[in-house]
């Protein structure tokens with residue numbers, strides 16, 4: 001396997017008015033090429049700080065980040081980020097197709113058009129290419145943001161709570177869409193969520209972070225297979241066991257929570 005992302009002994013200290021504040025400390029993990037890794041952790045533990053450091057938006061105080069062997073030093077060219085807030089990540093004055101083509105400006109026009117058309121087809125938006133973002137539902141807008149990231153063909157796709165702002169049904173659809181396209185396109189994904197069930201449903205591996213300053217308290221192999229579906233997978237013994245384990249770790253309970261029989 002090839003290592004796509006390596007985070008080694010990462011630490012970041014914010015200098016605030018009331019003194020220095022360690023947001024993350026001694027954080028180490030790797031993401032292999034083609035893997036989908038979910039990061040879960042309590043609110044305020046340092047997840048955004050970690051993502052910002054990987055995206056080259058902040059310079060971490062300590063440690064090392066490498067993307068396919070190259071140290072991250074500024075915003076890496078072959079990385080795409082999908083944020084939670086789709087309404088602020090798309091340009092309202094550009095059509096759906098133009099939004100997806102926007103990061104591909106350096107490519108020849110025909111190539112740009114083709115990549116955008118392929119990515120929009122992959123997310124089921126072939127018919128929306130000439131629409132404007134504000135003419136679409138929230139779930140469709142997030143599909144556009146995902147298509148834009150995929151069309152870019154990043155070495156690593158970073159996703160920061162990407163489905164937290166849509167309704168539950170749309171969230172399930174978008175989760176399945178992500179599973180399908182990452183399989184078809186062999187994309188490497190690092191996704192941050194605070195939804196335990198979502199982390200287990202999507203991931204090959206779940207990294208559980210401690211409270212701030214964040215360190216990795218566990219890296220769990222999910223091993224639910226490639227074919228997952230919202231009903232069968234979520235009701236399987238393995239899924240139930242894993243979500244209890246993650247919940248237990250997040251509450252600092254050493255052992256997995258025993259499942260009580262439903263009466």
Ligand code: ADP
Nearest residue numbers: 014016021023042043044045046047048049212
């Ligand atoms: P999460 O994304 O897990 O909610 P963050 O990475 O946003 O966590 O924050 C981690 C910790 O660092 C929190 O205690 C937060 O208050 C602090 N923090 C985040 N950004 C700043 C900043 N710009 N200045 C000072 N402290 C910050």
